[in-house]
Amino acid sequence: MTLPNLPEVPPNPSTQQLAQVVGALVQELSYLLSGFLSSENAREFGGWIVGKTELQSKDKMVGMSTEITGADDIRFWAGDLKTGAPNFAVTESGNITLKTDVGYPRIEFNSLNNLLAAYSDADTYIAILPNYSGSVPALVLVDAATTKAFLNRAGSGGTTLGTFDGEALNLQPSGSLQINGSSGLSGTFYVSATSGGAATIPITFTKGIRTS
Incomplete structure (x- = not known):
């Protein structure tokens, strides 16, 4: 009342x-x-507690605020204390944080960090990053808190699919594998050993011609 x-x-x-x-x-x-x-x-409306700068639930897990601290202050929040780690939050500048659950697996949207990420646990996830390695957007795969693989697009370098930390890059088509390029094919390819066949060997192509 x-x-x-x-x-x-x-x-x-x-x-x-x-x-x-x-x-x-x-x-x-x-x-x-x-x-x-x-x-x-x-002081109170229907269970909402009225403060000098805040209107919040009795447990303070949901609310809105007009507090000004000089930072990008939270204006709306839910799922935790405003000073904690709320699952949903909107700041004064419009930045948004959204998590589907407090546990794992979960989806997280954050306009400041990962644009969109799917977590199996805190250190294992796939994420879309807006500014990976400068201003290059990228899709990254993280395991044990370490980026293992990525896909990105740069204006000067083209599109790159790569790995880190000594990870192998495996292509496993159920049919044939076709690689088409207007500028030819270059690089060293390692052919895996097959049953009864030769050991793993490198094959090098230069401008579409096998050179070794």
Whole structure:
């Protein structure tokens, strides 16, 4: 319920003090009767706690805020304390954080860090990054908190599919594998050993011609 912010009556008040208390009481009741409610004369609405800069649930896990700290302050949040790690948050500048669950697996959207990420645990996930290696957007695969593979597109270098940390890159088509390029095919390819066949050997192509 809404509680009036009643003025206190001092001990042994003078006539002037009583007049001031009555004046403050009349103003408070006028606010309430006229529908003018603020954090000065209201403390609770339907389970929502009214503060000087915040309107939040009793457990403080959901709310909105007008607090100004000089940073990009959270304006709306849910799922945890505002000062904790809420699953949903919108800052003053419009940056958004959204997590589907507090545990794993889960999906996370964050306009400041990962645009979109799917986690199996905190250190194993696939993510779309807006500014990977500078200003290059990329899709990355992370295992044990280490990026193992990536796909990105750079204006000067073209599209790259690669690995880190000594990871192999395996292409396993159920049919034939075709590589077409207008500028030819170059590089060293390692052919895996097959049953009864030769050991793993490198095959080098230069401009589409096998050179070794």
